[in-house]
Amino acid sequence: MTVPTIVLNNGVSIPQLGFGVYQIDPDETKDxxxxxxxxxxxxxxxxxxxxxxxxxxxxxxxxxxxRAEVFVTxxxxxxxxxxxxxxxxxxxxxxxxxFDQLDLFLIHWPLPGIDVDFVETWKALxxxxxxxxxxxxxxxxxxxxxxxxxxQDTEIVPAVNQIEVHPYLTQDEVRSVNSEHGVATEAWSPIxxxxxxxxxxxxxxxxxxxxxxxxxxxxxHIQRGDIVFPKSVTRSRIEENxxxxxxELSEGDMGLITALDKGHRTGPDPDRFNYIP
Ligand code: NDP
Numbered sequence: 208m209t210v211p212t213i214v215l216n217n218g219v220s221i222p223q224l225g226f227g228v229y230q231i232d233p234d235e236t237k238d239x240x241x242x243x244x245x246x247x248x249x250x251x252x253x254x255x256x257x258x259x260x261x262x263x264x265x266x267x268x269x270x271x272x273x274r275a276e277v278f279v280t281x282x283x284x285x286x287x288x289x290x291x292x293x294x295x296x297x298x299x300x301x302x303x304x305x306f307d308q309l310d311l312f313l314i315h316w317p318l319p320g321i322d323v324d325f326v327e328t329w330k331a332l333x334x335x336x337x338x339x340x341x342x343x344x345x346x347x348x349x350x351x352x353x354x355x356x357x358x359q360d361t362e363i364v365p366a367v368n369q370i371e372v373h374p375y376l377t378q379d380e381v382r383s384v385n386s387e388h389g390v391a392t393e394a395w396s397p398i399x400x401x402x403x404x405x406x407x408x409x410x411x412x413x414x415x416x417x418x419x420x421x422x423x424x425x426x427x428h429i430q431r432g433d434i435v436f437p438k439s440v441t442r443s444r445i446e447e448n449x450x451x452x453x454x455e456l457s458e459g460d461m462g463l464i465t466a467l468d469k470g471h472r473t474g475p476d477p478d479r480f481n482y483i484p
Contacts, residue, residue: 225250225436238261254282264304282315293331322482348477430451
């Protein structure tokens with residue numbers, strides 16, 4: 208199975224399908240990630256906030272793959288937006304992962320209501336990028352206003368903006384602002400943590416295709432051009448979520464799924480979320 212790659216705005220390639228490890232217990236992360244790597248995933252999405260970076264690093268080493276064959280993303284925790292804190296927190300991520308370089312490092316949340324402006328945080332990420340310790344840098348949960356200000360006030364355009372996207376939250380505005388600026392969209396909670404799996408419109412398409420509802424939804428993301436990394440601790444589902452490349456959704460079916468949008472978030476609203484752990 209060949210997973211397509213997306214070329215980011217700095218020329219770096221990222222596998223369009225990856226494996227997310229949010230809410231995987233630190234003790235289970237190595238095994239779940241190793242299962243994903245055995246199945247063929249070559250892209251893992253973790254974060255300082257998930258507390259399981261060490262397990263990701265252990266799985267990459269246990270897989271026997273070259274470090275360069277696996278694209279690994281992590282994200283800055285909300286408590287570390289001040290410049291020096293961000294640099295130190297990044298170095299600690301590398302230590303926990305046991306890597307000397309990260310493929311992609313993101314500001315996890317813009318936190319528009321806190322004292323530290325995300326522009327300061329981004330300047331720390333620019334330094335990390337220039338040092339070569341992160342091959343790409345990006346943002347997560349940035350609304351169009353946040354992204355525009357960041358691009359206007361800093362030098363490096365983020366490679367990605369990782370935002371919540373699924374059939375009940377299609378995010379057309381943020382996705383189009385991302386692409387206007389050459390920023391790739393990464394879709395988090397791509398199956399809305401399971402919430403979209405009973406939707407009758409999608410179950411109908413799945414039955415016609417002879418695929419599962421999760422596969423149809425993930426295929427919808429792939430055909431829209433977004434990067435996805437579904438999470439599962441269940442080996443059969445990790446396999447299922449990787450098996451997306453032997454069928455295609457028609458334009459009509461793509462449109463039917465997109466029309467399910469109801470602006471429904473499973474996670475916080477980035478304009479109002481200012482949580483610091
Ligand atoms: P997902 O939309 O990937 O859904 C995960 C849930 O769906 C789990 O309960 C899993 O169960 C279940 N599931 C997975 N595959 C299937 C399947 N084929 N059939 C039925 N159920 C299935 O949610 P996440 O919130 O985990 O999002 C994915 C990734 O996105 C995260 O792991 C993280 O990397 C990233 N993310 C980023 C955020 C950010 O702020 N930047 C916020 C949230 C997520 P089980 O594990 O029991 O099999």
